[in-house]
Amino acid sequence: MAYDHEEQEQMASIKAWWSQYGNLLTWALTIVLAGYAAWSGWNYYQRTQSTQASMLYNELQNAVTAKDNARIQRAATDLQDRYVRTAYAQMSALVAAKAAVDANDVPLAKAQLQWIIDKGADTEYKAIARIRLAGVLLDEKAYDAGLALLAGDFPAAFAADVADRKGDLLVAQDKLPEARTAYQLALDKAEQKNPGRQLIQLKLDAIGGAAAKAAA
Structure with missing residues (x-):
């Protein structure tokens, strides 16, 4: 019976503690789990964006090999519109600017370079x-x-x-x-x-x- 009494006291203490701190602990755990989920989701999003941008950049490189300025400009615009936060977008603008110069389209070359200056995220590319x-x-x-x-x-x-x-x-x-x-x-x-x-x-x-x- 002494053991049962001691066990009951422990249970009572646990219940009292939970009554006082349980709700706070639940909220804290929820915030931690939500933060982890958001972090995991963001990392997944970033990886997906980078993978998709790299595929589109490969298409741009194929257009460079073919010396197809129209395809180069389209691919660069797609990268800049859809994957603006990736390095591929800035790289594409540099490639597109050179292609525009080679095609004697100076205004387009200037626009591509100005896009990097205005919207690029990387100081080196800028x-x-x-x-x-x-x-x-x-x-x-x-x-x-x-x-x-x-x-x-x-x-x-x-x-x-x-x-x-x-x-x-x-x-x-x-x-x-x-x-x-x-x-x-x-x-x-x-x-x-x-x-x-x-x-x-x-x-x-x-x-x-x-x-x-x-x-x-």
Whole structure:
């Protein structure tokens, strides 16, 4: 009987505890389970989006191989409309911009690059788009617009490319001292194994960079 009495006291204590905290515990458990379900569902959604986007990107690559600009642009638009949060959407815009340039459709190329700048989620792709769009503006002789596009912050890895493109724009404006400074900065920022260093050096030498350095 003593054992039964002790057991009854324990049961009474458990009931009292549950009466006080059971509802709170139930809600907490429900929130945890709901959070886990949402997290699992989001991961599944992300994997599905990435898989579907990769398949569509493969179609775009096939269109590139076929040199079919219309198919390239359609695939890129589909990726941007349906899978905007994936890297494939930004990659497709870069590919589509190049295809548009090759097809002499400069407005479309600019639109593709501007899409990355405005809606891209990755800072690296946005940097590439700004540099390439500045190159398109250089060809259009919109030099100030190109320089404005290169103003502001860029990831450190793009410092050489940004300075090089600035140099091109400044040369086009016949601002040679500023261009020399930009090209020299590009050389300073470029890694020694960067294959573009030789071209930057040639451009610097062509505007008297070597002589300016010797005088200094």
